[in-house]
Amino acid sequence: MFKKLFDRSIDLKKRMFAVLAAAGIASNSLGFAVNIAVYGVNWITAACGICALIIGAAGVYGLKTGKVRVPLGIILGLIIIFEFPMLFLAYGASTFPYMLLGLFTIIAFCDEKRRGALFAAAMVYDGAVIGARFAFCDVITRYDSSEYFGTGLSAFLISAAAMFYCLSIIIRQYEDKNRELKKLADELGEINKLDAQTGIYNRSYLTEYLNGLVRGEKKFCAALIDLDNFKLINEKYGLPFGDMVITEFAGIINNASGTSGIAARYGGQKFMIVCIGDVMKTEDMLDNVRKEYAAFSVSEKQEEFTFSAGIEEYSHGMEISRIFRNAEEKLARAKVKGKNRVVSK
Known part of the structure; x- marks a missing residue:
């Protein structure tokens, strides 16, 4: 039962409606039983019984059909216009929490356009009831003060429980939404770091990552890679295969970088591997990449593709x-020297 109150697959208003209906049934049933036991049958006893039946019927109908708008209107109208003011006139300040619960229901259930006007009208109405209670205290029914404690305690407990659960539902909904938005923001942030075609990091994140390494004063190397003769590959085998080469090579360097750094697309057929470590470690990494890239090309086209770095x-x-700039200059020297090589000095 309580788990369903926080089940977000159920509409928020329907869950709060269940709390309101339960509070209405509980308060009226209790009022009816107490009045029967203490005072017998009188107009307040009868009113409590009738209200309990109406609220119970409206609550059951709304919860079973899922159509809560009309039942909600009936319950709100009944408790705000008739029942809570009636209890205050009969019992005085001991039932004041019920009137506050009535105002809370307006805030919780009414839409933004009507909320302010209805709340103001209810405030004026309740103010008039309170004024009448004190202005005509000799005429209006008053019960013994010995009964105020029980009446006031039950009013407080029922109203407090109803507001607690309604506010808990709203706050849980808000917190869940916030968590979802944060998760979505994190996912979007991660997506913005990636190159759309290859799925590895883009140049923007590459710069951010390098800045982090510089601030941390870590020792690292940046290897700028260019696929040799990529234009000829496109012309010979077609652009779709060229795209496949780009994607496959990105996967190879991404796996090679592992936890030792990152792989990023620098632009076009150029890539960069950032390796935490020295030049020798980076050269070993590139040697493994060269072997995997050649194995891929031979298996696909029986031809060995190469790169320069x-x-x-x-x-x-x-x-x-x-x-x-320095990595680009060294890459250019590798190209001039005949491609398929790595220049580090």
Whole structure:
């Protein structure tokens, strides 16, 4: 039962309606039983019994059919216009929590356009009832003060429980939504770090990652890679296969980088591997990449594809732009020297 109150697959208003209906049935049933036991049958006893039946019927109908708008209107109208003011006139301040519960239901259930006007009208109405209670105290029925404690305690407990569960439902809904939004924001943030075609990191995140390494003063190398003769591959085998080569190579360097750094697409057929460690470790990593890339190309086209790379080792105080520039210069020297090689000095 209580789990369903926090089940988000059920409409928020329906869950709060269940709380309101339960509170209405409980308060009226209790009022009816107490009045019968203490005072016998009188107009308040009869009113409590009738209200309990009406609220019970409306609550059951709303919960069974899922159509809560009309039953909700009946319950709100009954408790705000008739029942809670009646109890206050009869018992005085001991039933004041019920009137506050009535105002709370307006805030919780009415839409934004009507909420303010209805709340103001209810405040004026309740104010008039309170004024009448004190202005005509000699005429209006008053029960012995010995009965106030039980009446006031039950009013307080029922109203407090109803407001607790309604507010708990609203707060849980709000917190769940916040968690979902945060998760979505994290997912979108992660997506924004990735290259759309290959699924590895993009250049924007590459720069962010390098800045983090520089701030942490970690020793690392940046290897800028360019696929050799990629234009000829596109011309010979077609653009779809060229895209396949880009995606496959991205997967190879992403696996190779592992936990030692990251792989990112630098642009076009250029990639960068950031390796936490020295030049030798980076060269070993690139050697493994070369073997896997060649194995892929031979299996696909019986031809060995190659790449060229320039490695720049970070030194203290070096700017990111200089790392990129130096790696590009070394890559250019690798191309001039005949491609299919790595230049690190």
